Amino acid sequence: MEKEQVKCLIIGSGPAGYTAAIYAGRANLAPVIYAGLQPGGQLTTTTDVENFPGYPQGIGGPELMEDLRKQAERFGADIRYGVATKADLSKQPYTITIDDEKEIEAQTLIIATGATAKYLGLDDEKKYAGMGVSACATCDGFFYRKKTVAVVGGGDTACEEAIYLAGLASKVYLIVRKPYLRASKVMQERVLNNEKIEVLFEHNAVGLYGEDGVEGVHLVKRLGEADEQRYDLPIDGFFLAIGHKPNSDIFKPYLDTDETGYIITESGTPRTKIPGVFAAGDVADPHYRQAITAAASGCMAAIEVERYLQSL
Numbered sequence: 505m506e507k508e509q510v511k512c513l514i515i516g517s518g519p520a521g522y523t524a525a526i527y528a529g530r531a532n533l534a535p536v537i538y539a540g541l542q543p544g545g546q547l548t549t550t551t552d553v554e555n556f557p558g559y560p561q562g563i564g565g566p567e568l569m570e571d572l573r574k575q576a577e578r579f580g581a582d583i584r585y586g587v588a589t590k591a592d593l594s595k596q597p598y599t600i601t602i603d604d605e606k607e608i609e610a611q612t613l614i615i616a617t618g619a620t621a622k623y624l625g626l627d628d629e630k631k632y633a634g635m636g637v638s639a640c641a642t643c644d645g646f647f648y649r650k651k652t653v654a655v656v657g658g659g660d661t662a663c664e665e666a667i668y669l670a671g672l673a674s675k676v677y678l679i680v681r682k683p684y685l686r687a688s689k690v691m692q693e694r695v696l697n698n699e700k701i702e703v704l705f706e707h708n709a710v711g712l713y714g715e716d717g718v719e720g721v722h723l724v725k726r727l728g729e730a731d732e733q734r735y736d737l738p739i740d741g742f743f744l745a746i747g748h749k750p751n752s753d754i755f756k757p758y759l760d761t762d763e764t765g766y767i768i769t770e771s772g773t774p775r776t777k778i779p780g781v782f783a784a785g786d787v788a789d790p791h792y793r794q795a796i797t798a799a800a801s802g803c804m805a806a807i808e809v810e811r812y813l814q815s816l
């Protein structure tokens with residue numbers, strides 16, 4: 505198998521990966537970055553980004569990622585297409601296999617592989633992507649001011665998103681498949697006491713409809729053991745909050761992860777338990793999951809890489 509040695513390897517090309525590449529490039533570390541399955545990361549699936557500092561008029565998600573890519577390239581980042589398919593972090597240099605055909609031996613590694621929002625798997629979610637379907641209320645909620653939206657999920661994220669959206673929208677339906685919420689007590693109370701939020705227990709969304717965007721959701725309500733009721737509910741926006749899957753599988757044999765798979769780092773830093781291996785962005789962040797927080801942790805990871813290499 506083809507082998508190559510690099511000083512600083514970055515896996516993932518979202519805000520964390522590119523920001524790490526900008527800092528590592530400027531520090532003369534000749535970073536090599538593998539863009540992964542979705543070059544540019546989750547932001548390439550959104551439309552307008554209005555909360556990334558520095559863009560008073562907002563910026564398109566794909567455009568923002570293109571700017572970050574160019575900025576990383578300007579400082580010498582070697583950006584390549586390819587997916588990390590295997591990892592061996594048992595010894596230095598750390599070996600990452602790309603597309604099962606090439607091995608990179610890295611002195612330092614920044615894992616910035618992100619997390620993937622879970623979808624229900626309906627064809628309509630794809631059909632209306634960017635046209636009323638979103639997996640991020642903080643990103644897209646603003647577009648639904650004084651409108652009617654639905655959030656799917658019964659966990660803390662769904663409750664948090666419903667409460668956030670209730671501050672903007674005129675009405676929020678929370679579509680929950682069970683007869684109860686899984687969220688923490690305090691979040692449940694906030695949701696149930698919010699007059700703009702109506703919880704639809706034992707409901708499943710089975711499709712969406714609308715001419716030029718989402719105009720409503722097809723629902724199935726469970727009525728006892730064998731009975732159900734199907735009906736349509738008019739909405740303008742459909743938000744998924746049924747969990748995220750951190751893209752950490754290949755690193756799990758070597759690094760600590762929480763029960764969902766988020767990589768556990770030393771508090772407030774991107775340091776993992778392996779010296780020279782850092783985790784930045786959503787793959788290590790179950791709490792904030794914002795582009796700006798991912799970018800910040802990418803910056804920290806690159807600074808850590810520089811210090812680690814100096815200490816050798």
Ligand code: NDP
Nearest residue numbers: 624657658659660661662664681682686745746747748790
């Ligand atoms: P969770 O896994 O906790 O909840 C997912 C929710 O989505 C559940 O209600 C689940 O239903 C529902 N769901 C999953 N798949 C489907 C489906 N196919 N159709 C319909 N509903 C579905 O994920 P979260 O993202 O909410 O939370 C992840 C972790 O992060 C948790 O530990 C949470 O506590 C934590 N968190 C904490 C926050 C805070 O403290 N402020 C904020 C956000 C997250 P069911 O219950 O039936 O399985």
